[in-house]
Amino acid sequence: MTGIDLVNGVVGAVFGMVFAVLFQQPLQNAWFRIRRRSATAVRSVTYRDDGVPHSMWSTFSIGPLHTSALVVEGDGEQAIAPESVRVHVLDGEVALPEEMAPWRAEIAAEQEQAEATGTRVRVWNGPRYAVEGLEISRTALEEHPDVRLRLRPTDYFTFLAAQQLDRRLPDGSTPRGRYLDPDRPLDAPAFLQCSFGVNVAVVTADHLLVVSRRSDQVRSGPGLWGSSVNEGLSRHIDSAGRHAPDLHDVARRGMREELSVQPHEYSLTLLAFALDVERRQWSAHFTAHLSGLTGDGLRSRISHGVADRWEHQSIDHVPFRPADVVGYLLRPDRVRRWAPLTPALFHLALVHTHGRGAVERAEAQVVRRLR
Template identity: 70%
Template sequence: MIDIPNLPDMGGIDVANGVVGAVLGMLFAVLFQQPLQNAWYRMRTRSTSAVRSLRRQEESGPVWRSFSMGPLHTSALIVEGDGESSIPADAVYIQVLDEEVELPADMVGWRDEIEAQSARLRAEGRTPLWNGPRYAVESFDVSRTALDEQPEVHLRLRPTDYYTFLAAQQLDRRLPDGTTPRTRYLDPDNPLRAPAFLHCSFAVNVAVVTADDMLVVSQRSDRVRMAPGVWNSSVNEGMSRHIDSSGRSAPDLHAVARRGMREELSIEPHEYTLELLAFVLDIDKRHWSAHFYARLKDLTQDGLQARMSRGVADRWEHQTIDYVPFRPAAVARYMLRADRIHRWAPLAPALFHLALVHVYSRTPVERAEAQAIRRL
């Protein structure tokens, strides 16, 4: 009989090898899997970018672009101001010219139609169109101071009235030669150039934030003639030749904003701080605006609601007021809401963006807006 030496238990060796292999596999995954995945992702991204770059050609684009935020597109062109720095009141120079704005001969009849309509409404005992005295923008220029390169704004105005404004708002109505005021007088490649009779609107828009950090957002009444039912700035006040100019003096933009705060929200000047952030042009309707940021000192959301319950001079201009937490992410989500994104007054989203930038600075605001866009 041949003696066979004892052999090791092969089943035990297999188990041990399996355990060691599993441990080594886990160690490899922990140490190398994520770096390998990151490297693979970077390689794919670079190769994709390289392929795209091969397809690209030289392109050019306009310097002037209206404000947009992802799918939210507006006709608001920010002409001066970035939100981070305010524009001092003494840096704004306003000159009022004597000669009134005149419509072209083939548009005078449009104004006559509006005047006749108002007379008819009055005769029927209905509310006529009040022909308030207004200002038209003859020119808008910006220069920089020599030492610190701070902006100096030069605004030249001409007298006009509301009927002329309404006539000039018919930008796409056909003239006798088949053209329209938009095609005849406006150059899409030079949006700042336009005759004064097409710039018969200058207003202030104010972003109001309560003492407990709530942004006031108003919805225009269905009773107003221009843009009824849209969501708008906290305060929107048109510049009036009769109210905002004493004697022959030029209007003061901060005073117009304070008047709007008082008439639309019943808030007095000592109850808030007020800063001018930018000048903006609605290139579709040709409306100019001075954009302001107002911070209430003591009035909270509840306090403001209680104040307004006791009476507001221009209550009929708003039908709803929303209160939105004044934080970049919250305001961005609100502006992009499905029931808001297509119902904004053109100048409001740019105002709220500039107010956020003024308080939080540009980088965190744009980061929050980008995140809100990605989550749509």
């Protein structure tokens, strides 16, 4: 290299540094502004305002999986303390409107006929609760949820009659059209909300999520894949007419009856309250982490006998990691076979363990791979 080449190199380097200092950042800023304006222009061309305000009450979905589950309270990250939930049982049983009362009579007659002929097992008209209202507020200082659940007595035949939301009434209307407003999903008469239950997402000691498939013999959601444990409130069992039911105790009963697991073998956390707006069925969403039982241990325990074996026809175990659970939810043979409240339950259980950011990133990645 000659002296001239060395001088030229030094001068070029100096000019390069000066150019970078003076012009690089302004050029980057200009390029960023051009990109941002282009993106805005594209969005303004493709976006169409339908002129209709969009409701804050959107039901739960992940990519192609759309459910009728509305998460009313709870985000998965903050647990709802047992003392934050107050349950009140009001006097006076729920009564169906005059035009729907014959539907209940039909169900009672059908069940009597089934028992007399032996064509199928008769459904027991068990005492249940209907939801009069669910009010949620916040504590003054910590802003923790404060939940007040108001219930009324009802029975299973009334529930079955009220599930016929799209059956025609004498005037041609339906219970759904006459009594429900889609823009006010929390407002409904108690006779259309004769179901409140608990759903539990159970995670084994070796970090496997327990998924149950409902029996083909049950009246509600036969053959659908659902939560690890599902248990409805019973006036006969959960309160015996003497006190209001405790939701944590109902969840513990479900764990015992469906999985044969005792309270000292797991930790139980209330995550949310959810509503199936299509069927008007309420749920308290829990997660339970087993302290000692692995997936194989739980299978062995179930094989020794459980009280409510008939309610489920099979169980599956899924690694309790966001990508694995979301991929399982969106499997082609599962995506349209879920009980409506289950996907939101599993999402909230994942958030409680892994954090919202990790779960939402996994959901986005899985959905992208499906496209």
